[in-house]
Amino acid sequence: MRLCFRRGLIHGLPIALGYFSVSFGFGIMAVRTGLSVIEALTISMTNLTSAGQAAGVSIIAACGTYLEMAVTQLVINIRYSLMGLSLSQKLDSSFNTAHRLAVSFGITDEIFAMASAQPGRLTPRYMYGLILISFIGWSGGTLFGAVAGNILPVEVTNAMGIVLYGMFLAIIIPAAKKEKSILAVILIAALCSSVLYYAVPALSSGFAVIISAVIAAAFAAVVFPVPAEEENKA
Amino acid sequence: MSIVIYIAVMAGVTYLVRMIPFTVMRKKIKSQFLRSFLYYIPYAVLSAMTLPAIFYATGDMVTSIVGTAAAIVLAYFNLPLIVVALAAAGAAFLTGLII
Known part of the structure; x- marks a missing residue:
């Protein structure tokens, strides 16, 4: 393709x-x-x-x-x-x-x-x-x-209003089925984002996304480092 | 305050924020941590953007949850993006008609 x-x-x-x-x-x-x-x-x-x-x-x-x-x-x-x-x-x-x-x-x-x-x-x-x-x-x-x-x-x-979010789910769910590291990233990011949403309502949504994504991706990068040749597969 | 300058400032800042890293970064990143981080960041961003926002996406939590459930089931069975996206909206719409 x-x-x-x-x-x-x-x-x-x-x-x-x-x-x-x-x-x-x-x-x-x-x-x-x-x-x-x-x-x-x-x-x-x-x-x-x-x-x-x-x-x-x-x-x-x-x-x-x-x-x-x-x-x-x-x-x-x-x-x-x-x-x-x-x-x-x-x-x-x-x-x-x-x-x-x-x-x-x-x-x-x-x-x-x-x-x-x-x-x-x-x-x-x-x-x-x-x-x-x-x-x-x-x-x-x-x-x-x-x-x-x-x-x-x-x-x-x-x-x-839900169309774009439905599309996001259609991207992340099949990837999470294939790799448990990606499932971990998705769950951690969702958890952080939900905690920030309810605990720090003053935080702009753009910042909440950055903070949550950085925490989840950094965690996975330490726990599940990606071998050099696998990068473009998933 | 001129509307033309407002729009120029908006567009200019937004473009530079997008353009500079994308255009300047030519080398492959060597650090395994950074490469892994950048590999995972798309999934992390999408997940953080979707939750919990999806539960408020239609302005009503019940129709949003039904739409979300429809999207999760169809995405789990690897249906095409457009099908999942429109089914989520369709399920939310129909639920709105019923309740």
Whole structure:
């Protein structure tokens, strides 16, 4: 199974559907906050991230400073640095600087997850397919939400809220079946994240994810070190 | 305060955070700890993002739990991502109609 452009598009389809429903909500929210349709769409097309955009819009609404905007985006999105570092170890030799500069724009939680789950090295074409369809879903959902607001019944948009999480489970559960080290990582991360969620409600969700993931992955790296040649199998 | 500058700051910071490690890191990491850490980090991130957030994903805990259960069962039997994802939403939607 070669990682070609078309394969990226197919793998990106569930991401695009999930994005459409999430960014639909973003579009509605942005317009309610007082942004124009074009402004909401521009934010989605240039940022491609959910939590950062939601925080950004609330800063705009509150007339916050540019520094506040920069620091908030840095804190919420710093997880992408960790993801980029992880992906950088999985690229095939055709990934030159231009491809890296272009593909890095599309590092999101979901695209990172999908790319990481592929056996073998990542090709630029595969990444472009994955990113393109996700980008269309994200931008399209924002436009639709901003223009057409509340035409979908609320029961449908509520149910759509679970789509991306369902996709995450479909990635981690089969991997956990195969390797008990991955099962351990998943259980520890879920436990940490749940404890932080209920014990430290003031902590932003982006930070809670970073802390939980670092603890779980560091624990597994010590207890179940990965032999050099096995890296690209699972 | 200009909306154009706000958006430029948002987009600029977000891009740099993504671009710098991905573009600068060219070497294979030698340390076994770091390589193992980076191997496990995707699963850790996904798990931490999913739990406990999935129980609140539909705005109602009962429909979320039914959707989660559907996703776990189908994922356990290795069904395709899109099937698992949409079945979770479908199960949550139908539960919402019943209760």
